Amino acid sequence: MLELKNIQKRYDYHKVLQDINMSFPSCGMVSIVGPSGCGKSTLLHIIGGIDQDFLGDLLWQGKSVKKHLTKYRRQHVSFIFQQFHLIMWLSVKQNIALPQFFHPQEKQQILLDMQAFENASMSSLSLGQRQRIAYLRTRYHKSDILLCDEPTGSLDPIHAKEIMELLKEEAKQRLVILVSHDQKLVEKYSDEIYEMKDGQIIAHRVYRQSVHQDQMKKKTKRIFFPHLRLSIESFLSHKKRSLQLVFGLTLSLLCIVFTLTLSQNLENQIHQYIHSLFPASSISFQSMHHQSLTVELLNQIQAHPDIIKAEMYLDDYECLGMSFIKERYQESTTLFIGDETSPYEDLSLKLGRFPQNQHEILVSLSTAQHLCQNEDISLLIDKAVYVYYQHGLEVKPIAFHVVGITTQTTSLDTFYQQNHASYYLLKEVYQFPENPSASLGIIYVDKNKERKTVLDDLQKTYPTYQFKEVGTSTTQNISQTMKQVRIVLYIFSILAILSSLFLIGEVMFLNVVQKKKDLAIMKCFGASPIDIMKIVLYESLEIVLFAQLICTLLYYEAIEMMNQVVKEILLNHQFVFSFDIRLLLIVFGVTYLFVLISQIPPLIYVLKINTVESLKE
Ligand SMILES: Nc1ncnc2c1ncn2[C@@H]1O[C@H](COP(=O)(O)OP(=O)(O)OP(=O)(O)O)[C@@H](O)[C@H]1O
Structure with a gap:
């Protein structure tokens, strides 16, 4: 049983309801009539728990529900509005089943005469059809x-009569409270009538006592993932706007991921290059x-x-390159090549064998490919080649035999x-x-031994020589520079994500403002503030997820394409762009964090939505 105790309501200094006391039966049709502006709708909104700003008390089954109006509304109240208040971006079926999105409801069959338009779009429906949907809901x-x-x-009178008949039927099992101007219609169907004037009850007439008919308890049904489904419908209701957001976010994610991937790959490439040099x-x-x-010192x-090995660099002899021509040095037919050597222990053979005398050499796979151009590299085995050295103004060749090809792909051509x-x-x-004078030497330490220990050992044994780890300071300098570059890139990336998410936050805010009436309708049919917040939040997460999926696909394809281009056009087998899943996950994680932050204003707005005012819009 429902009771109103001393209800008062004012808008600023205008008292709309004054000291209203009413008591309703558990079933039957109770009508509230009165002239326009007397406060009927305001009273109905208070009874329905959608207007929470009033004085007095509302009692359900003898207990005050004023402090739990949302719970009371969700559990006990349902509405039919004059303007129907249907959600235009939901289907006919979804509009009818709207309460089922927010808590389990009885399974209902769509009535036969509804089937003709159950798949029609909401905007194409006639007033009568909309009215039936509002009733079925x-x-x-x-x-x-x-x-x-x-x-x-x-x-029209025919449809009005039909609806009144249906409501009368409903009133056998529950309390139907009706606000109407139509005195004749109301008197015909009502069990009780309250008359209002200037915000007060001036008369109460009871025509008959209704007998409560118990409802047959039917099985209840819940919609799975209700918030997700509503948010997807909302996302699709403005396809153009949603896709623009997805497009914008995808672009900024791609820019960020590519910038970071390229800088990462560049750094790796530089390190690889340094390692191939040193x-x-x-x-x-x-x-x-x-x-x-001296050779004696090297042997010691x-x-x-x-x-493993110690070598010297001869100061006055410059290696000009390798040629197949014996007669004289020609720059155009000579491949610029280094005579830097590394121990055979480090090398693995692809073709041929290891050298057995000083005139036999190995070349790396990449060097062999450069020497042979488009021909078969195996033709190089046992071939005579000439390496030209310059000393002062003199250039002389040394004849060698290529006896093997190693599997190495070096950045510099080497034999x-x-x-x-x-x-x-x-x-x-x-x-x-x-x-010949040689001021600089290089020592190859066994890879399994600690280079630092060997260095200390050598420094102690040969105190008049200075020993240094090769490449360490260069690598450190480059790492330092790359670190600084990366910090700048990270800052720009974060700015890019921030700006696109600021845009999403702004657009989602406008979206909520635009849909505020629909969200208020959902509240009237069982949605709690948390339900509404979930729908709004999920919609923005869907935009992010969609953008991330497209970004991942494009990123993957682009990496494949770039590798193909580098391989085929630049003939570089060493430079490989990698699909960095860790980087993607980090960028996506940061995006989710920012999207949650960007949703704070729309979510606060949702919490503050005034249901009564929103329904009037
Ligand atoms: N948001 C508001 N701000 C200020 N005054 C309001 C507001 N909403 C309603 N009122 C005033 O409250 C009074 C009661 O309005 P209400 O809509 O409840 O009347 P009503 O009896 O339902 O009228 P009608 O039959 O025309 O719908 C009216 O004078 C109206 O102008």
């Missing part, structure tokens, strides 16, 4: 109280007194158990030769009167 929610604000106001396990050394290095150093081979060969070719 209340049947879905078998509430204890059905509030009807001018339910026949927009209908093997990670090597140590350079030179005399502190500018003395030339090489005797160290942790050292590998036996220990000190160039020293002896150059000595032979140029017939030095004295030893």
Whole structure:
């Protein structure tokens, strides 16, 4: 049983309701009549729990529900409005089943005469059809109280009569409270009538006592993932706007992911390049007194158990490159190539064998490909090649045989030769009167040993020589610079995400403002503030998810394409862009965090929506 105690309502200084006391039966049709502006609708909104700003008390089954109006409304109240208040972006079926999205409801069959337009769009329906949908929606929610604000106001007499008959039928099982101007219609169907004037009850007439007929309890049904489904419908209701948002966010995500991937790949590439120039396990050394290095010294150093090989750089002899022409050096037919060597232990053979004398060499796979151009690289095995060296103004060749091709793909074209081979060969070719000078040497340390320990050991043994780890300072400098570049990129990336999410936040705010009436309708049919917040939040998360999916696909495709281009056009087999899933997850995680922050204003707005005012719009 429902009771109103001393209800008062004012808008600023205008008292709309004064000291209203009413008591309703548990079933039957009770009508409230009175002239326009006397406060009927205002009273109905208070009874329905959608207007929470009033004085006095509302009692349900003898207990005050004033402090729990949302719960009371969700559990006990349902509405039929004069303007129907249907949600235009939902289907006919979804409009009818709206209460089922917010709590389990009785399963209902769509009436036969509805089937003709159950798949029609809401905007194409006639007034009568909309009225029937509004009525059927209340049947879905078998509430204890059905509030009807001018339910026949927009209908012709035939349809009005039909609706009144249906409401009369409903009134056998629940309390139907009706507000109407139509005195004749009301008197014909009502069990009780309250008459109002200037915000007060001036008369109360009871025509008959209704007998409550118990409802047959039917199975209830719940819609799965209700908020998700409503948010998807909302997303689709403005396809153009939603897709524009998805497009904008996808673009900024792609820019961020690519910028970071490219910088990451560039850094890796630089490190790889440095390692190919300076093997990670090597140590350079030179005399502190500018003395030339000797083969004897190299052999002594090489005797160290942790050292694989020690080589020297001959100062005055420059390797100009490798050619198949013996007669004379021609720059155009010579491949610029280095005679840097690394120990054979580091190399693995693709073709041929390891050198057995000083005139035999190995070339790396990439060098072989450059030497052979489009021809088969196996033709290179046993081929005579000439490496030209310049000493002063003199350029002379040294003949070699390529005996093997290694699996290495180096950034610089290199050939590998036996220990000190160039020293002896150059000595032979140029017939030095004295030893050629070499100020810089390089030591290859066994990869399984600690380079630092070997360095300390050497420094102690040869105190007049200075030993340094090769490439360490260069790598450190580059890492430092790349770190700074990356910080700048991160800042710009965050700004890019922030600006697109600020846009999403703004658009979602406008979306909520635009849909505020629909959200208020949902509240009238059982949605709690949390339900509404979930719908709004899910919609923005869907935009982000959609953008992330497209971004992942495009990123994957673009990486594949770039690798293909680098391989085929630039003939570079070493530079490989990698699909960085970790980077994607981090960027996507940050996006979700920001999207949650950007949703604070729309969510606060949702909480503050005034249901009564929103319904009037
Ligand atoms: N938001 C509001 N701000 C100020 N005054 C309001 C507001 N809403 C309603 N009123 C006033 O409250 C009074 C009662 O309005 P209400 O809509 O309840 O009347 P009613 O009896 O339902 O009228 P009608 O039959 O024309 O719908 C009216 O004078 C109206 O102008």
